[in-house]
Amino acid sequence: MKKGILTVLPVSLISLLFHTGALARDGYETERREMIAAIVETVTETRSYTGIDALDEQVMQAVAAVPRHEFVPPALRSFAYRNNALPIGEGQTISQPYIVALMTHLMKVDGDSAVLEIGTGSGYQAAVLARLVRHVYTIEIIETLGRRAEDTLARLGFDNVTVRIGDGYIGWEEHAPFDAIIVTAAPEEVPQPLIDQLKPGARMVVPVGPAFGYQTLQVLEKQENGEIRETDILPVGFVPFVKGDREG
Numbered sequence: 001m002k003k004g005i006l007t008v009l010p011v012s013l014i015s016l017l018f019h020t021g022a023l024a025r026d027g028y029e030t031e032r033r034e035m036i037a038a039i040v041e042t043v044t045e046t047r048s049y050t051g052i053d054a055l056d057e058q059v060m061q062a063v064a065a066v067p068r069h070e071f072v073p074p075a076l077r078s079f080a081y082r083n084n085a086l087p088i089g090e091g092q093t094i095s096q097p098y099i100v101a102l103m104t105h106l107m108k109v110d111g112d113s114a115v116l117e118i119g120t121g122s123g124y125q126a127a128v129l130a131r132l133v134r135h136v137y138t139i140e141i142i143e144t145l146g147r148r149a150e151d152t153l154a155r156l157g158f159d160n161v162t163v164r165i166g167d168g169y170i171g172w173e174e175h176a177p178f179d180a181i182i183v184t185a186a187p188e189e190v191p192q193p194l195i196d197q198l199k200p201g202a203r204m205v206v207p208v209g210p211a212f213g214y215q216t217l218q219v220l221e222k223q224e225n226g227e228i229r230e231t232d233i234l235p236v237g238f239v240p241f242v243k244g245d246r247e248g
């Protein structure tokens with residue numbers, strides 16, 4: 001691991017987080033501190049792609065505060081704070097912490113936002129968002145994963161997240177339009193219903209590309225006139241966006 005300025009910067013951030021009481025005290029403090037340092041390092045390493053020097057401080061605080069070990073299978077707890085994706089069963093994964101932080105940053109949300117997530121998985125990304133926004137609506141197509149995430153989130157006291165089992169392709173019309181949408185599985189093309197359910201001025205963060213092929217993390221920003229402005233951020237590897245029965 002590289003030493004020097006990259007390892008110095010996070011220390012001040014972490015002491016600030018401890019000072020503000022943002023971090024839970026549950027025996028994983030050291031691991032979380034190292035995870036934050038690893039995220040900061042990866043942000044620096046990828047800035048030639050992303051054009052981003054540092055992630056939003058509130059996003060980093062949210063990531064630093066969520067007990068990631070609660071969202072991974074018990075057998076993998078000791079790996080929970082590594083800056084890697086991990087298997088969560090059913091052939092699915094909890095995303096890499098850096099990717100969770102980056103995608104959250106790109107959503108540009110605040111305490112008034114109502115957001116939609118497609119691909120609840122473990123519920124970890126939803127938990128990070130829940131610390132930043134008014135409400136998270138999240139859809140998971142695999143029932144066992146969705147129910148488990150719902151239980152985990154409830155047990156940890158995240159009362160502003162609603163989980164639905166169904167096909168995220170059609171979005172969640174009853175709660176639309178959204179202030180931001182995040183898709184955590186890769187479709188080959190962005191589902192039109194999700195574009196329709198974005199508010200003007202809102203953003204969708206979505207990995208686009210073939211299953212297990214070359215995918216690009218994109219930001220789609222809906223202009224006030226309804227046009228979509230698309231920005232490529234980074235090459236990524238997500239699990240495929242599954243086509244369901246389209247009945248939600």
Ligand code: SAH
Nearest residue numbers: 094119121122124125141168184185241242
């Ligand atoms: N955000 C998750 C990562 C989940 S991986 C986390 O923080 O843990 C992507 C998830 O998307 C998988 O659980 C997969 O089952 C789900 N998924 C794939 N296609 C979907 C679809 N059409 N609708 C809803 N969920 C889908």
